[in-house]
Amino acid sequence: xxxxxxxxxxxxxxxxxxxxxxxxxxxxxxxxxxxxxxxxxxxxxxxxxxxxxxxxxxxxxxxxxxxxxxxxxxxxxxxxxxxxxxxxxxxxxxxxxxxxxxxxxxxxxxxxxxxxxxxxxxxxxxxxxxxxxxxxxxxxxxxxxxxxxxxxxxxxxxxxxxxxxxxxxxxxxxxxxxxxxxxxxxxxxxxxxxxxxxxxxxxxxxxxxxxxxxxxxxxxxxxxxxxxxxxxxxxxxxxxxxxxxxxxxxxxxxxxxxxxxxxxxxxxxxxxxxxxxxxxxxxxxxxxxxxxxxxxxxxxxxxxxxxxxxxxxxxxxxxxxxxxxxxxxxxxxxxxxxxxxxxxxxxxxxxxxxxxxxxxxxxxxxxxxxxxxxxxxxxxxxxxxxxxxxxxxxxxxxxxxxxxxxxxxxxxxxxxxxxxxxxxxxxxxxxxxxxxxxxxxxxxxxxxxxxxxxxxxxxxxxxxxxxxxxxxxxxxxxxxxxxxxxxxxxxxxxxxxxxxxxxxxxxxxxxxxxxxxxxxxxxxxxxxxxxxxxxxxxxxxxxxxxxxxxxxxxxxxxxxxxxxxxxxxxx
Amino acid sequence: xxxxxxxxxxxxxxxxxxxxxxxxxxxxxxxxxxxxxxxxxxxxxxxxxxxxxxxxxxxxxxxxxxxxxxxxxxxxxxxxxxxxxxxxxxxxxxxxxxxxxxxxxxxxxxxxxxxxxxxxxxxxxxxxxxxxxxxxxxxxxxxxxxxxxxxxxxxxxxx
Numbered sequence: 081x082x083x084x085x086x087x088x089x090x091x092x093x094x095x096x097x098x099x100x101x102x103x104x105x106x107x108x109x110x111x112x113x114x115x116x117x118x119x120x121x122x123x124x125x126x127x128x129x130x131x132x133x134x135x136x137x138x139x140x141x142x143x144x145x146x147x148x149x150x151x152x153x154x155x156x157x158x159x160x161x162x163x164x165x166x167x168x169x170x171x172x173x174x175x176x177x178x179x180x181x182x183x184x185x186x187x188x189x190x191x192x193x194x195x196x197x198x199x200x201x202x203x204x205x206x207x208x209x210x211x212x213x214x215x216x217x218x219x220x221x222x223x224x225x226x227x228x229x230x231x232x233x234x235x236x237x238x239x240x241x242x243x244x245x246x247x248x249x250x251x252x253x254x255x256x257x258x259x260x261x262x263x264x265x266x267x268x269x270x271x272x273x274x275x276x277x278x279x280x281x282x283x284x285x286x287x288x289x290x291x292x293x294x295x296x297x298x299x300x301x302x303x304x305x306x307x308x309x310x311x312x313x314x315x316x317x318x319x320x321x322x323x324x325x326x327x328x329x330x331x332x333x334x335x336x337x338x339x340x341x342x343x344x345x346x347x348x349x350x351x352x353x354x355x356x357x358x359x360x361x362x363x364x365x366x367x368x369x370x371x372x373x374x375x376x377x378x379x380x381x382x383x384x385x386x387x388x389x390x391x392x393x394x395x396x397x398x399x400x401x402x403x404x405x406x407x408x409x410x411x412x413x414x415x416x417x418x419x420x421x422x423x424x425x426x427x428x429x430x431x432x433x434x435x436x437x438x439x440x441x442x443x444x445x446x447x448x449x450x451x452x453x454x455x456x457x458x459x460x461x462x463x464x465x466x467x468x469x470x471x472x473x474x475x476x477x478x479x480x481x482x483x484x485x486x487x488x489x490x491x492x493x494x495x496x497x498x499x500x501x502x503x504x505x506x507x508x509x510x511x512x513x514x515x516x517x518x519x520x521x522x523x524x525x526x527x528x529x530x531x532x533x534x535x536x537x538x539x540x541x542x543x544x545x546x547x548x549x550x551x552x553x554x555x556x557x558x559x560x561x562x563x564x565x566x567x568x569x570x571x572x573x574x575x576x577x578x579x580x581x582x583x584x585x586x587x588x589x590x591x592x593x594x595x596x597x598x599x600x601x602x603x604x605x606x607x608x609x610x611x612x613x614x615x616x617x618x619x620x621x622x623x624x625x626x627x628x629x630x631x632x633x634x635x636x637x638x639x640x641x642x643x644x645x646x647x648x649x650x651x
Numbered sequence: 652x653x654x655x656x657x658x659x660x661x662x663x664x665x666x667x668x669x670x671x672x673x674x675x676x677x678x679x680x681x682x683x684x685x686x687x688x689x690x691x692x693x694x695x696x697x698x699x700x701x702x703x704x705x706x707x708x709x710x711x712x713x714x715x716x717x718x719x720x721x722x723x724x725x726x727x728x729x730x731x732x733x734x735x736x737x738x739x740x741x742x743x744x745x746x747x748x749x750x751x752x753x754x755x756x757x758x759x760x761x762x763x764x765x766x767x768x769x770x771x772x773x774x775x776x777x778x779x780x781x782x783x784x785x786x787x788x789x790x791x792x793x794x795x796x797x798x799x800x801x802x803x804x805x806x807x808x809x810x
Contacts, residue, residue, distance in 0.1 A: 140797060149730055151729040443806045488754075495779065
């Protein structure tokens with residue numbers, strides 16, 4: 081019996097454990113496996129294999145029972161996830177339904193989740209703009225949060241590294257606020273986007289309108305072919321999973337690559353309960369898992385642990401990892417765990433029409449989605465009565481419409497002969513929010529989920545800074561729209577709850593000082609040297625740029641450090 | 652339910668062809684499986700007439716042959732609130748006067764309804780949705796590209 085236990089423990093022991101198989105976990109796994117470490121990836125959701133498990137990927141619109149509309153009862157039963165723009169019949173199976181993993185909203189928070197192998201990397205909007213020193217120096221310059229322990233130069237080689245592998249389409253724009261990278265050819269701006277760009281850049285030399293950089297293979301390199309991926313076919317049906325591997329996901333890219341090394345063990349249906357802590361050795365021992373289906377409790381062991389559960393769930397796991405040494409969560413000497421959570425302010429949009437350039441239209445579809453306006457507000461110095469600034473998406477499209485008045489033959493004729501309309505233009509804001517102690521996640525003392533893990537309480541809100549920034553975005557964009565001669569301008573300033581931006585960050589922040597932060601400059605818990613957090617939870621501040629690419633770079637960089645230290649027997 | 656079972660058993664006891672007919676008309680179920688709304692076979696036929704009046708058969712298929720009445724039933728059944736469903740059923744009941752009437756009369760009836768009429772709104776919206784997203788239209792008329800394989804941001808329109 082005793083021997084059996086030893087054997088069993090040996091079977092459950094790996095060199096490294098990665099918690100989570102999403103965009104950052106996939107990168108941790110790939111890098112660990114390539115460095116020769118036997119790596120266990122734990123994923124709380126079901127397995128989703130590239131292509132094989134994309135059931136809707138090749139379906140035509142008429143093949144969907146409700147033509148892609150979600151049934152009334154599903155929407156009624158799922159008020160949270162139904163708010164997500166991608167929650168439709170073609171991708172609903174990749175989203176967590178509200179009842180599956182409840183949480184307590186002390187303040188409204190729309191927590192959008194994808195529990196499956198690949199996580200939200202199957203569903204993301206694939207925008208990949210690098211962060212710069214205007215972001216990493218932000219907290220220090222403007223006096224909020226704590227100083228980032230790294231600068232752009234620390235991350236640059238790792239951005240290069242992940243971009244080459246993932247495949248990022250973009251133009252070299254030469255902007256210090258949005259550093260250029262290892263790009264595949266960028267997608268073109270269309271005629272109206274170009275027209276807007278020319279007008280804006282002429283009038284405001286510090287404002288740029290560029291082609292949005294995105295994780296699509298516009299032209300494959302050998303490294304992409306080796307992954308079994310090929311050129312993006314401009315379907316823009318990405319949320320279904322891509323049979324071409326045209327966009328980057330863990331499923332298409334990092335996980336199969338990790339598996340090819342022979343060092344990967346992937347265990348789906350593994351809900352992580354906590355990280356096990358060895359009080360004598362002062363390090364993490366392994367991970368306690370509850371099997372999603374059988375509810376059986378199983379411990380796994382490893383030398384190093386990467387926590388990539390997704391920002392909020394990474395907080396949950398650390399908060400629930402209680403020991404004599406750490407009564408308030410693993411590595412939480414600073415008492416900052418779960419606090420200083422921030423997000424992106426997406427709560428303003430503006431739409432208009434353009435009646436020029438009507439002798440042009442577009443053909444096919446643009447996977448980049450159009451143009452990107454990098455942050456120009458408060459970039460070089462403080463200029464406004466609010467801190468930081470916003471980036472913006474901008475896109476123009478020319479759509480067909482049919483007169484739907486009346487009925488009978490005339491109506492039918494009109495439906496079968498759609499006319500090209502004016503150009504529709506639109507923009508949305510992506511505002512930096514300031515991490516605050518009062519924006520937090522915490523464990524509920526009484527209520528537990530189906531796996532015996534405490535429910536999370538989430539209390540995250542906007543503040544006055546966000547309201548001022550939003551107004552400035554709308555005013556500024558309206559001015560630029562007017563100057564471009566756009567008409568029928570409509571401002572949409574409806575607040576959406578935090579969370580719906582799906583850019584939640586922080587709670588396990590990096591910092592120089594262990595007294596005020598959780599992680600070192602290597603994303604390593606200050607107090608537990610063999611635990612690393614490289615997902616959104618580790619972010620000290622939010623920047624305005626989409627964060628996933630930065631999580632990838634942090635993951636690769638952190639694995640490199642961890643493996644080197646492990647080999648030197650320093651951890 | 653029990654009463655229905657009892658009656659059915661009674662018929663079985665009596666035996667004969669007449670019973671089968673009675674049974675069928677007693678059930679009078681729509682031809683597709685529905686979970687919320689009790690559309691009957693008669694409702695289905697009435698709906699076929701109504702959708703056909705919106706998108707009639709010409710040199711190309713109309714709503715009936717594209718089975719849009721079934722699509723409308725499916726959408727009303729799955730994608731509407733119970734209030735919407737109630738309003739739709741009531742509107743459908745009222746429209747029974749056009750049963751078997753020529754197309755023009757059906758069209759006149761629909762035109763006579765208030766613009767804000769809930770029944771008309773749902774009926775027309777769902778018929779158009781079904782039509783524009785039908786395999787026939789998307790393959791033959793207003794072509795849908797599943798795999799465009801290109802993006803051109805400046806296509807000059809020749810006119």
